[in-house]
Amino acid sequence: xxxxxxxxxxxxxxxxxxxxxxxxxxxxxxxxxxxxxxxxxxxxxxxxxxxxxxxxxxxxxxxxxxxxxxxxxxxxxxxxxxxxxxxxxxxxxxxxxxxxxxxxxxxxxxxxxxxxxxxxxxxxxxxxxxxxxxxxxxxxxxxxxxxxxxxxxxxxxxxxxxxxxxxxxxxxxxxxxxxxxxxxxxxxxxxxxxxxxxxxxxxxxxxxxxxxxxxxxxxxxxxxxxxx
Numbered sequence: 503x504x505x506x507x508x509x510x511x512x513x514x515x516x517x518x519x520x521x522x523x524x525x526x527x528x529x530x531x532x533x534x535x536x537x538x539x540x541x542x543x544x545x546x547x548x549x550x551x552x553x554x555x556x557x558x559x560x561x562x563x564x565x566x567x568x569x570x571x572x573x574x575x576x577x578x579x580x581x582x583x584x585x586x587x588x589x590x591x592x593x594x595x596x597x598x599x600x601x602x603x604x605x606x607x608x609x610x611x612x613x614x615x616x617x618x619x620x621x622x623x624x625x626x627x628x629x630x631x632x633x634x635x636x637x638x639x640x641x642x643x644x645x646x647x648x649x650x651x652x653x654x655x656x657x658x659x660x661x662x663x664x665x666x667x668x669x670x671x672x673x674x675x676x677x678x679x680x681x682x683x684x685x686x687x688x689x690x691x692x693x694x695x696x697x698x699x700x701x702x703x704x705x706x707x708x709x710x711x712x713x714x715x716x717x718x719x720x721x722x723x724x725x726x727x728x729x730x
Contacts, residue, residue, distance in 0.1 A: 503560050505559070506559070506560045506637065506640075506641075507640075508556075509549070509552045509553040509555075509557075510640070510641065512552070513546075513550060514644070516545065516549055517546070517648070519542075523659070523663075535603075539601050554718075554719070557638075557641050558720070561637075563635055563636040564634055564635050565635055565639060566634040567634065568632070568726070570726070570727050570729065572631050572632045573632050574727050575628055575632060576628040576631065577723055579625065579628030581703055582624055583621045583622065583624035583625025584703050584706060584707070585703040586613075586614075586617045586621025586624065587618050587621035587622055588621075588698075588702055589610040589621075589695055589700075590618035590619075590621060592608070592695035592698055593609070593610050593693070593695040595607050595608060595610075595611050595617070596660065596664060597611065597615040597656075597675070598611075598616045598619065598656045599616070599618040599656065602695075605667075605671075607671065609692055609693040609696050610695065610696055610699075612674065612675055612682065612690060612691060613675075613679055613680055613683065614677065614679040614681075616653050616656060619649045619650065619653055620679055622645060623645075623646045623649040626643070627642070629642040630642045630646065632723075657677070660672075673687065674687055675687075711723060
């Protein structure tokens with residue numbers, strides 16, 4: 503459990519760096535923007551792998567009985583979460599997390615101005631429901647709380663950075679997913695980042711359900727969904 507908590511702490515600290523402008527901008531200045539994002543992505547993947555490796559070595563302590571509907575929650579929410587994360591990262595978004603520069607937000611921002619954070623939270627929540635044990639609650643619950651807890655910080659940072667432009671850029675989107683669409687403040691559109699994110703999500707989902715998830719995490723979602 504100690505290694506698992508240490509790995510999770512390292513992951514959370516690592517993902518706090520982009521929210522600290524002084525550290526982030528200093529690293530970009532020293533490394534260059536492309537090198538910074540490439541190195542940061544590589545380290546993030548490695549640390550995330552460490553987190554899952556450590557979690558798989560923690561004793562299983564059940565908290566509730568598993569059932570098929572819980573697995574279906576994950577099957578439905580996980581692809582949505584992955585799609586939102588990818589679409590958010592691939593789209594320019596001065597209001598929140600993105601790997602692309604640009605003042606004109608991508609189409610996904612019409613759904614929510616924090617697609618990466620909401621997508622990560624949705625993905626994590628879906629895994630909390632399907633995994634009724636202590637380590638999964640700590641792992642995925644921690645991910646979800648970290649993602650949603652970062653939203654107020656992102657809001658404050660964007661307001662400070664954009665100044666007078668913040669009101670103009672934020673009025674056609676919302677924090678709560680689809681709130682701006684339902685209230686008529688914006689219209690649903692499409693663009694290339696959305697299409698790419700949809701394609702990558704579909705391919706990744708197919709691979710995971712075809713055996714990738716079982717190979718990596720020793721659990722087959724389709725078997726769990728039909729086992730009870």
